[in-house]
Amino acid sequence: MTDTVTPEAALAALRAAGDPERAPGMAAYHKAGRVYYGTALPEVNALVKSWRAALSSEERLPLADALWQSDVHEARIAAAKLLTQARIRPPEAEQATWQMIETWVPQFDGWAIADHACSAGGRRVMADLSRLDAIEAWIASDHLWTKRAAFVITLPLAHLNFPSPDQLAARERVLGWAATSTMDRQRFIQKAMAWWLRDLSKHDAARVRAFLSAHGETMKGFARKEAAKYL
Numbered sequence: 001m002t003d004t005v006t007p008e009a010a011l012a013a014l015r016a017a018g019d020p021e022r023a024p025g026m027a028a029y030h031k032a033g034r035v036y037y038g039t040a041l042p043e044v045n046a047l048v049k050s051w052r053a054a055l056s057s058e059e060r061l062p063l064a065d066a067l068w069q070s071d072v073h074e075a076r077i078a079a080a081k082l083l084t085q086a087r088i089r090p091p092e093a094e095q096a097t098w099q100m101i102e103t104w105v106p107q108f109d110g111w112a113i114a115d116h117a118c119s120a121g122g123r124r125v126m127a128d129l130s131r132l133d134a135i136e137a138w139i140a141s142d143h144l145w146t147k148r149a150a151f152v153i154t155l156p157l158a159h160l161n162f163p164s165p166d167q168l169a170a171r172e173r174v175l176g177w178a179a180t181s182t183m184d185r186q187r188f189i190q191k192a193m194a195w196w197l198r199d200l201s202k203h204d205a206a207r208v209r210a211f212l213s214a215h216g217e218t219m220k221g222f223a224r225k226e227a228a229k230y231l
Contacts (some may be wrong), residue, residue, distance in 0.1 A: 005051050005059075007066035014074050017043040030073065032110045039074040048081040057085075057093040061100060068104060073113070080104075080116035086123050098124040098131060105138070108145035111188070118152040126156050129170045139177045144186055150177060151192040158200035171200075175211060182218040190223035197227035205231055 018037030026036045055063065060082050067079035083101065088094040101121040108114040125131050138150040157163070157171045178193045201208040209231060216224045 005054050005063060007063060007070070010047070010051065010063060010067060010078070011070060011072065011075060013047050014039050014044065014072070014078060017047065018074065026073065030110050030112055032073070032113075034076075035070075035072045037072060037074050041077075044074055044078050045081065048078050051078075051082060057088050057090070057097075061093065061096055065100060076113045077116050080113070080120045084116075084120040084123060087127070094124070094127065098128070102134065105146050105149050106143060108143075108149060110145070111148075114145055114149060115152060118149055118155075121149075121153040122156045125153060129166055132170055132173055136173075136177065139181060144188060147181070147184070148188050148192045150174075151189075151196045155196060155199060158196050159203065161203050175207075178211070179215050182215045185220070187220075190220045191226070193219070194223035194226035198229050201227070201230045 015037050018039035020038055022038030022040075023036040026038060030036075051063065052060065064079040064082045067075040067082070070076075080101075083097050088097055098121070101117060101124065104117050105121075108117070125135070132154070135150050135153060138146045141147050151174070154170075154174045157167060157174060160167055160171070163171060174196070178196065181189060181193060184190070197208050197211060208227065212219075212224065212228060212231075216227070219227070
């Protein structure tokens with residue numbers, strides 16, 4: 001890690017870009033008990049872009065870990081964005097990136113940070129579909145945000161226009177998780193399933209129609225409506 005992108009320097013930059021008057025409103029909105037700097041997302045994006053340019057894939061990992069462990073809202077988002085990349089080299093850094101994201105999942109306590117981390121994790125899932133084996137266990141979790149993450153992190157599978165046989169099998173696997181989760185009455189789980197199905201309907205409307213025909217009646221009304229939004 002270069003001397004200019006230490007964890008201390010990164011946190012100082014995030015704080016300097018923040019607005020203390022904005023921070024209490026962010027804390028009230030996200031309802032998670034951590035520090036908020038009041039830093040707008042475009043400012044976080046600009047800082048992360050500069051750090052990514054300065055650091056190798058291996059060097060980004062300790063910085064991401066330190067930012068996450070700080071438990072600062074904007075720092076956790078920055079950590080996730082630092083690891084959001086389609087291809088990571090060398091293979092050891094790619095695997096270490098996935099393992100780090102896995103350790104974050106049980107710590108999710110709201111949608112905002114979770115969604116950024118799942119965006120990073122989704123790239124790693126698409127790079128190695130065998131990671132669905134680990135994600136499948138999340139569906140049985142008693143932790144709301146872990147279970148929700150199983151659907152959010154696999155969203156890239158719903159966005160494929162021309163899936164390969166392996167990708168199509170992976171998509172069907174996630175749809176199987178959705179079928180078994182339709183009875184879960186938690187709003188955030190229903191919403192995540194609906195989001196997944198809605199996005200898939202843009203690429204495979206027939207498959208979503210078939211899913212809703214078989215399982216729609218057990219979904220909550222708002223979720224069923226959202227899943228069918230583009231049909």
